[in-house]
Amino acid sequence: MLKSLHKRHSELANSKRQLEILSNGIFKSGDLPTFKDKISETNQFPLKAKKLEILQINVGYMCNQVCEHCHVDAGPDRKEIMTRDTMQHILEIINQTGAHTLDLTGGAPEMNPNFRWFVEEASKVGIKDFIVRSNLTIITSNKKHHDLPEFFKKHNIHIVSSMPHWTKGKTDKQRGNGVFDASITALKMLNAIGYGMPDSNLRLDLVYNPTGAFLPGNQSSLEKDFKKALNADFNIQFNNLFAITNLPISRFLDYLIASDNYEDYMYALVEAYNPAAVAKVMCTNTLSVSWDGYLYDCDFNQMLSLPINSKAKHISEYNEDLLIGRDIVISQHCYGCTAGAGSSCQGSVA
Numbered sequence: 001m002l003k004s005l006h007k008r009h010s011e012l013a014n015s016k017r018q019l020e021i022l023s024n025g026i027f028k029s030g031d032l033p034t035f036k037d038k039i040s041e042t043n044q045f046p047l048k049a050k051k052l053e054i055l056q057i058n059v060g061y062m063c064n065q066v067c068e069h070c071h072v073d074a075g076p077d078r079k080e081i082m083t084r085d086t087m088q089h090i091l092e093i094i095n096q097t098g099a100h101t102l103d104l105t106g107g108a109p110e111m112n113p114n115f116r117w118f119v120e121e122a123s124k125v126g127i128k129d130f131i132v133r134s135n136l137t138i139i140t141s142n143k144k145h146h147d148l149p150e151f152f153k154k155h156n157i158h159i160v161s162s163m164p165h166w167t168k169g170k171t172d173k174q175r176g177n178g179v180f181d182a183s184i185t186a187l188k189m190l191n192a193i194g195y196g197m198p199d200s201n202l203r204l205d206l207v208y209n210p211t212g213a214f215l216p217g218n219q220s221s222l223e224k225d226f227k228k229a230l231n232a233d234f235n236i237q238f239n240n241l242f243a244i245t246n247l248p249i250s251r252f253l254d255y256l257i258a259s260d261n262y263e264d265y266m267y268a269l270v271e272a273y274n275p276a277a278v279a280k281v282m283c284t285n286t287l288s289v290s291w292d293g294y295l296y297d298c299d300f301n302q303m304l305s306l307p308i309n310s311k312a313k314h315i316s317e318y319n320e321d322l323l324i325g326r327d328i329v330i331s332q333h334c335y336g337c338t339a340g341a342g343s344s345c346q347g348s349v350a
Helices: 015-023 035-040 084-096 115-123 137-141 148-154 168-175 179-192 219-234 250-258 262-271 299-303 332-337
Strands: 054-058 101-105 129-133 158-162 204-208 241-243 286-289
Touching (some): 015 250, 035 332, 054 084, 084 115, 115 129, 137 179, 148 179, 158 179, 168 179, 262 332, 286 299
Parallel strands (some): 054 101, 054 286, 158 204, 204 241
């Protein structure tokens, strides 16, 4: 099994080293414009935060998988886990915020020992869209997780799950041997209780990340291909497919450098830059909360240790008035969210 960058003691486990790579080389030489210079050309700098709509909570980096593209560098060896005290702070904030979407992520969020308690408490608040980003294989990984589909259904959880491809080879290449078969089993379990089925209000969405150093294709076309293949081969149905661009950070950055694709990939991102996508990037309406309660503009900034530009830097200091209108913290990885049709945790944006 692939080990996390932290477990391997890789220099890229250090977020400062990742930022050095993104700030130097082809960007320092001027071969490519920095993201700041690029958005300045269309008078979009600085990026400003708008009304908060999505509260994204990373409840821990522990995961039962070690995916090749993972920007969190999650894995079984990661022990960072959100405490119940921090979760309690978040529950208090949910009651105050104008956000309509609560988005739980990880690692595998279900591996947090307080996960079910938190979901039960948070579901009482009445958030419009309650998302859990489940990797699917967690459902079949251990008997204690086998009832997760029923638990999700009970609390009307919107499930969003990564599925790199409708074929075994490409999926296992990115996410590990056996992942495809376990994912298919989990999807069938979810379909069996109504998730992703016609005339059901139980939403099941899949996430596509490219399996190499290239940008995703058209989201609508990919969704049609996924639906056709999964239905024909396994009689599996789902609602929507989100196509997400791999950002050049963490393990995907490690892959790009090791495969000698880093510069070509950055050129591809810059050449595909779409100013129309800038206005809709997720950092303008989303707040990311780390496992230890600190606030970031997005999950990617969290992994690069780029703190929010606000006096309120921790969930215990939360003040929505201070957060609205803040300048968004940017670096060259932001090209990943503004290339082509754009990219967010909800898929294409433009």
